[in-house]
Amino acid sequence: MNSLFRQRLPQLVTAGIFLLLFAAAGWRYHEVNFASAPNVANLFIGNACLGIIAVGMTLVIFSGGIDLSVGAVAAFTNIFAAVLIEKHGMNPLLVILASLAIGTAFGAAMGALIHYFKQPAFLVTLAGMFFARGCAYWMSTDSIDIHNELFLKLSRDTAKIGGDTIHPLPAYVFLVVLAFGYVLAQHTRFGRNLLAIGGNEQSALLMGLPVGVTKIAVYALCGAGAALAGLVSTLVSGGDSTYGIGLELDAIATVVIGGTLLTGGRGHMLGTLLGFLIIGTIQSAITFDGSLSSWWTRIITGALLLGFILFQRLLLRATQKRLP
Amino acid sequence: MSEPRHRSWLKSPALWPLAGLLLLALVNLAFSKEFFSLTVRDGHYVGAMVDIFKNGSICLVLALGMTLVIATGGIDLSVGSVMAIVAAVAATLLQQGHSLALVLVAGLGVGLLCGLVNGLLISWARIQPIVATLVLMVSGRGIAQLVTGGFQVRIDDTHYTFLGNGFLFGLPLPPILVTVLYLAAWLGLRRSATGLFIEAAGDNETASRFAGLATARVKCLAYVACGLCAAVAGILASSDIKNANPLHDGLNMELDAIFAVVLGGTALSGGRFNLLGTYFGALLLQTLTETMYYDQVRSQVAPVPKAVLIVIVCLLQSETTRRWFGGLFRRASA
Numbered sequence: 001m002n003s004l005f006r007q008r009l010p011q012l013v014t015a016g017i018f019l020l021l022f023a024a025a026g027w028r029y030h031e032v033n034f035a036s037a038p039n040v041a042n043l044f045i046g047n048a049c050l051g052i053i054a055v056g057m058t059l060v061i062f063s064g065g066i067d068l069s070v071g072a073v074a075a076f077t078n079i080f081a082a083v084l085i086e087k088h089g090m091n092p093l094l095v096i097l098a099s100l101a102i103g104t105a106f107g108a109a110m111g112a113l114i115h116y117f118k119q120p121a122f123l124v125t126l127a128g129m130f131f132a133r134g135c136a137y138w139m140s141t142d143s144i145d146i147h148n149e150l151f152l153k154l155s156r157d158t159a160k161i162g163g164d165t166i167h168p169l170p171a172y173v174f175l176v177v178l179a180f181g182y183v184l185a186q187h188t189r190f191g192r193n194l195l196a197i198g199g200n201e202q203s204a205l206l207m208g209l210p211v212g213v214t215k216i217a218v219y220a221l222c223g224a225g226a227a228l229a230g231l232v233s234t235l236v237s238g239g240d241s242t243y244g245i246g247l248e249l250d251a252i253a254t255v256v257i258g259g260t261l262l263t264g265g266r267g268h269m270l271g272t273l274l275g276f277l278i279i280g281t282i283q284s285a286i287t288f289d290g291s292l293s294s295w296w297t298r299i300i301t302g303a304l305l306l307g308f309i310l311f312q313r314l315l316l317r318a319t320q321k322r323l324p
Numbered sequence: 325m326s327e328p329r330h331r332s333w334l335k336s337p338a339l340w341p342l343a344g345l346l347l348l349a350l351v352n353l354a355f356s357k358e359f360f361s362l363t364v365r366d367g368h369y370v371g372a373m374v375d376i377f378k379n380g381s382i383c384l385v386l387a388l389g390m391t392l393v394i395a396t397g398g399i400d401l402s403v404g405s406v407m408a409i410v411a412a413v414a415a416t417l418l419q420q421g422h423s424l425a426l427v428l429v430a431g432l433g434v435g436l437l438c439g440l441v442n443g444l445l446i447s448w449a450r451i452q453p454i455v456a457t458l459v460l461m462v463s464g465r466g467i468a469q470l471v472t473g474g475f476q477v478r479i480d481d482t483h484y485t486f487l488g489n490g491f492l493f494g495l496p497l498p499p500i501l502v503t504v505l506y507l508a509a510w511l512g513l514r515r516s517a518t519g520l521f522i523e524a525a526g527d528n529e530t531a532s533r534f535a536g537l538a539t540a541r542v543k544c545l546a547y548v549a550c551g552l553c554a555a556v557a558g559i560l561a562s563s564d565i566k567n568a569n570p571l572h573d574g575l576n577m578e579l580d581a582i583f584a585v586v587l588g589g590t591a592l593s594g595g596r597f598n599l600l601g602t603y604f605g606a607l608l609l610q611t612l613t614e615t616m617y618y619d620q621v622r623s624q625v626a627p628v629p630k631a632v633l634i635v636i637v638c639l640l641q642s643e644t645t646r647r648w649f650g651g652l653f654r655r656a657s658a
Contacts, residue, residue, distance in 0.1 A: 113635065117638070124635070138622075263452060295476055298469075
């Protein structure tokens with residue numbers, strides 16, 4: 001086994017599981033056209049917010065950190081945008097920019113606390129989750145419908161695929177974010193620094209890598225991604241401050257199922273796409289079945305998560321044995 | 325120890341949350357006279373302080389288990405989900421007409437099992453605690469929904485609801501139960517070597533193993549204890565509201581428990597724990613919540629000041645801040 005193959009084994013396993021799952025679901029529900037282009041497109045559209053968040057989460061996990069605040073930050077920008085546009089009649093473009101800026105600043109602030117005060121990432125981001133969720137409820141506890149022209153125009157933008165009409169904008173946003181994340185993670189110095197910090201922060205520091213800036217930047221990026229996901233969810237379903245409860249767990253599951261090591265330092269952005277496809281396929285299959293209840297999504301996701309963590313552990317043990 | 329006893333008492337980390345608690349109580353006293361009023365109604369004591377103890381008992385018992393886990397250098401994110409599973413199991417069994425004893429044993433058994441799963445994943449499979457307990461956190465609510473069939477289950481059994489709503493000597497039962505649990509834990513841990521074992525496993529696992537301590541077993545048992553505490557919390561919570569709701573029971577309670585432990589002066593890095601501090605920490609957290617309810621802060625907004633408080637406390641405990649303050653004092657004295 002050459003080393004590149006061994007390094008990419010988790011992603012290959014994920015790809016295999018995805019193909020198996022998709023083929024099985026396609027065969028099981030073939031009379032309702034599971035494996036059709038509109039269904040695949042809807043899989044991307046329906047889970048776009050999760051995907052956008054998972055890209056940011058992948059970067060954070062590369063660096064050995066974790067961000068539990070993403071769901072709450074998404075809820076905050078979701079309701080923030082809805083309230084400002086609908087109740088105060090502000091310019092939607094301005095609101096979008098402000099939301100993204102808030103998400104970025106919030107992430108950067110958490111990153112600074114984590115780096116400068118050497119606090120555990122999960123604790124700071126847990127507090128951030130409380131804070132952002134409380135702020136979201138503070139904006140409004142009612143759900144708000146969007147009547148703004150620009151938002152309506154964007155959300156009613158349609159495309160035809162396989163004879164069905166779909167609203168593809170969330171999927172476009174996700175794909176753009178994914179492409180951006182892919183280039184950033186796999187083809188820039190920043191991405192390499194992230195993996196180096198996740199592998200061993202002390203060594204990264206001794207190598208002269210900009211550890212502090214990179215860590216703060218990655219939480220800022222993750223916050224921006226969460227804010228963007230919140231805006232997309234406003235576009236799709238209007239303002240709702242209870243949006244995204246548990247979304248951070250789904251995002252972490254997506255990343256881990258995608259073969260990224262939760263301790264950091266190893267992973268691939270395309271793995272996250274595969275993890276996203278697996279979770280999307282499970283959800284879609286449960287919807288198509290109709291007799292299976294929604295909670296099976298959580299249980300199966302948990303089981304897959306467990307399987308992958310154990311698998312990674314075994315893999316790591318095998319590679320460690322190989323070393324002298 | 326050669327140091328006089330009162331000095332070591334003054335240095336106790338439990339002093340900080342106690343000071344915070346007193347400060348918050350004084351603030352409350354300044355703004356409303358009713359806060360400390362204690363009236364007797366139908367032979368029961370009624371007042372804001374009784375409410376704090378009663379509503380805080382769930383956080384108290386969760387924090388007890390969490391203290392042990394954090395002392396081993398770990399963390400348990402799954403306690404909220406375990407609460408939901410236990411509540412769902414207990415309510416479903418009660419609905420099927422099983423006896424109270426069986427329901428309680430089954431509830432505690434489920435909690436023990438959940439703790440054992442976490443413990444084995446961490447001690448035997450050597451998975452990071454955050455990750456290992458995340459699995460149960462994600463799937464736990466799904467399992468709870470599976471148990472109840474996705475519905476909320478009402479609890480009518482008066483013996484069961486007595487646990488969360490009953491009174492003993494005019495005081496609500498849950499805080500008494502929880503205080504007894506704390507005393508038992510303190511006796512079991514501090515009057516035997518068990519507490520020391522936990523701290524040793526958290527402080528330096530390798531060294532403890534070489535010293536002949538079965539660190540894997542100690543760690544695993546800490547998670548089992550935490551699962552049991554979560555089960556007690558689940559039973560108390562469901563008997564209090566006479567209902568089991570798989571989606572809402574124990575939601576975000578893991579955070580409250582962790583915050584209570586940190587407020588109580590037990591460092592997240594492990595190796596040391598302070599049960600008395602955790603007790604006061606949980607009470608401080610609950611007093612903060614009740615104060616906000618008292619001042620008509622909407623319950624949904626209540627997490628904001630909580631989050632701010634926890635960040636401030638963590639920053640105060642961090643070395644960077646201490647260095648700054650240390651520098652400050654040195655400059656002042658020079």
